Amino acid sequence: RRSFILLHSYILVKKMVKRGDHMSASRMLLRVAKSISKFPSHMVPILTSTVITCQRAGLKPSAFEYGSMLMRPEFRQQMDPKFKRKIEQIVRRPNRGEEMAEDMTKCPISGIPIPMTQLECPTTKDALPMCVITGRHMVIEDWCLCPASRMPALYTEYVTYLQKEYEEGTANEKIDAATEASIKQQQQSSTEPLVYGLDPVCGKLVLSSQLAKVSTEEALAYIKQYNMAESDEKKDEKGGKKS
Structure with a gap:
């Protein structure tokens, strides 16, 4: 069941983003990112989506947290060049405020x-x-x-x-x-x-x-x-x- 919850949460993200609901998409991605070890062959794409979507939704502390994870040597070289600079900027200029509370x-x-x-x-x-x-x-x-x-x-x-x-x-x-x-x-x-x-x-x-x-x-x-x-x-x- 846990595997279904994680996988289905990730599947929901695509439609949420398509419809402009970045907040809901970011909440689903954060759920998946917290169990990222369950997706060993998709770690970098999932973490990248989490950082970018959280940033768009205004969840900047979370974007910084997972952006910092992507800066680790084992992940950094695997990042899509299209997003690499953006994520580097998020990590270099962290938001020190509190995370927006969930409804x-x-x-x-x-x-x-x-x-x-x-x-x-x-x-x-x-x-x-x-x-x-x-x-x-x-x-x-x-x-x-x-x-x-x-x-x-x-x-x-x-x-x-x-x-x-x-x-x-x-x-x-x-x-x-x-x-x-x-x-x-x-x-x-x-x-x-x-x-x-x-x-x-x-x-x-x-x-x-x-x-x-x-x-x-x-x-x-x-x-x-x-x-x-x-x-x-x-x-x-x-x-x-x-x-």
């Missing part, structure tokens, strides 16, 4: 406001499910499941995501004649505008009419099951190490 949303377990991308409950230390649209932790009141992957997503963010996908025509190639006719029929009978796009995990077509919030009880049950699976994974890892 907070309620922990789905404790209800305590925590940074949006924090994936652990500060009270119970349980793992928090990640939204596959934003990479943030889930929020009880805004919880839905992706119709394609059945993974959790923030409902309002998924609707916004599909709106952007629809405007960009991302899913047009996936629509056959029968699907197009069904969409038109739904658009005529629906009071809400119907939009669609490709889900970010499986790349399958998802219609906004397929999205629905789950109940508080269903969300809490998901969290419980999620942490039971997490516990089983850790036991398997320990068993594998012993053998």
Whole structure:
């Protein structure tokens, strides 16, 4: 699961940057950069993206931290010449101010406001499910499941995501004649505008009419099951190490 979280966070970056959301992209890259040893053959490109994106988002202390890492002899010669001078300037002229605080949303377990991308409950230390649209932790009141992957997503963010996908025509190639006719029929009978796009995990077509919030009880049950699976994974890892 940890590998999926890191890989999916990195995959989300491309679309976030394309849509000009450098702050969200920088938060995802910082998550990946903190576990950079998991990507031994991609360290330099990931760290480079982290520095450049954090600088654009105004997270200058983080840009300096990972820029300094890139200045190490083992990384410096591998840097893309296109970014090398820019990163050298960031390191030579560090920002001494404090890092911009991350926006907070309620922990789905404790209800305590925590940074949006924090994936652990500060009270119970349980793992928090990640939204596959934003990479943030889930929020009880805004919880839905992706119709394609059945993974959790923030409902309002998924609707916004599909709106952007629809405007960009991302899913047009996936629509056959029968699907197009069904969409038109739904658009005529629906009071809400119907939009669609490709889900970010499986790349399958998802219609906004397929999205629905789950109940508080269903969300809490998901969290419980999620942490039971997490516990089983850790036991398997320990068993594998012993053998």
